[in-house]
Amino acid sequence: MSGTILITGATSGFGHATAKLFAKNGWKVIGTGRRAERLAALKDEIGGAFHGMVFDITDEAAMASEFAALPAEFQEIDVLVNNAGLALGTATAPNVPLKDWHTMVNTNITGLLNITHHLLPILIERRGMIVNLSSVAAHWPYAGGNVYAGTKAFLRQFSLGLRSDMHGKGVRVTSIEPGMCETEFTVVRTGGDQSASDTLYKGVNPILPEDIANTIQWVASQPKHININSIELMPVNQSFAGFQVHRDV
Numbered sequence: 548m549s550g551t552i553l554i555t556g557a558t559s560g561f562g563h564a565t566a567k568l569f570a571k572n573g574w575k576v577i578g579t580g581r582r583a584e585r586l587a588a589l590k591d592e593i594g595g596a597f598h599g600m601v602f603d604i605t606d607e608a609a610m611a612s613e614f615a616a617l618p619a620e621f622q623e624i625d626v627l628v629n630n631a632g633l634a635l636g637t638a639t640a641p642n643v644p645l646k647d648w649h650t651m652v653n654t655n656i657t658g659l660l661n662i663t664h665h666l667l668p669i670l671i672e673r674r675g676m677i678v679n680l681s682s683v684a685a686h687w688p689y690a691g692g693n694v695y696a697g698t699k700a701f702l703r704q705f706s707l708g709l710r711s712d713m714h715g716k717g718v719r720v721t722s723i724e725p726g727m728c729e730t731e732f733t734v735v736r737t738g739g740d741q742s743a744s745d746t747l748y749k750g751v752n753p754i755l756p757e758d759i760a761n762t763i764q765w766v767a768s769q770p771k772h773i774n775i776n777s778i779e780l781m782p783v784n785q786s787f788a789g790f791q792v793h794r795d796v
């Protein structure tokens with residue numbers, strides 16, 4: 548199968564690897580992000596099968612004007628990968644800047660809803676597919692996960708709800724819920740601390756962006772009568788800890 552895929556957050560990590568893999572497999576790829584130079588580099592690498600859209604996903608008007616300028620040959624979108632997102636900080640509440648909570652909600656939820664709402668008519672017309680990047684954090688709480696984990700739990704449940712709304716329309720929806728993957732995620736989360744990121748992943752043998760790209764490719768290549776509802780995946784070296792118990796003395 549091939550067609551046209553739109554990937555939000557194609558300038559880094561999962562989105563970047565997914566853009567390259569789908570282009571290699573003959574798809575037309577639309578990639579979004581704020582960093583124009585990275586999208587231009589993808590265009591240089593992929594060529595005419597790639598179209599970059601530069602906008603901040605929290606800016607609905609900027610998104611709409613990019614779609615208004617979308618070339619005709621990229622308009623028949625078959626797959627939307629809602630990948631753009633971020634975590635900010637690992638501090639426990641309330642020692643968290645409120646603006647960081649707002650940024651995570653505006654990016655991971657509101658921006659994602661804006662683009663999803665915009666594209667649902669064409670996805671319904673084309674009996675297409677939506678792949679949402681949730682997280683293990685949607686299921687497994689940890690101290691400091693607070694709003695980030697909350698946004699990813701929203702995304703998992705929104706995916707399942709969309710499945711219900713798409714009943715009978717032939718539109719497929721998948722929630723992908725990865726654990727630790729080494730991308731720019733932790734550099735962003737720590738406010739630019741590359742060494743904190745290196746330390747976190749050292750010896751973990753984490754998931755690679757290409758592993759997620761392969762997962763998305765596998766989901767999209769299932770027969771049309773199959774919907775993969777959700778996939779949770781982790782590095783072997785990441786697993787679960789028990790509940791924490793505090794005792795009053």
Ligand code: NDP
Nearest residue numbers: 556558559560561580581582603604631632728730731732
């Ligand atoms: P990266 O930080 O490497 O990539 C994030 C992407 O999101 C970038 O392309 C960035 O583009 C884009 N983005 C962030 N904010 C905005 C914004 N306001 N407007 C437009 N684009 C934005 O992270 P990952 O590849 O690791 O993460 C991708 C998704 O996977 C995220 O939703 C993340 O929560 C999720 N995830 C990550 C895991 C991990 O361990 N890495 C595990 C589970 C889920 P730009 O900066 O150019 O705008």
Ligand code: 8X3
Nearest residue numbers: 682683684725726727
């Ligand atoms: C991020 C995955 O394991 O770092 O969504 O919380 S984890």
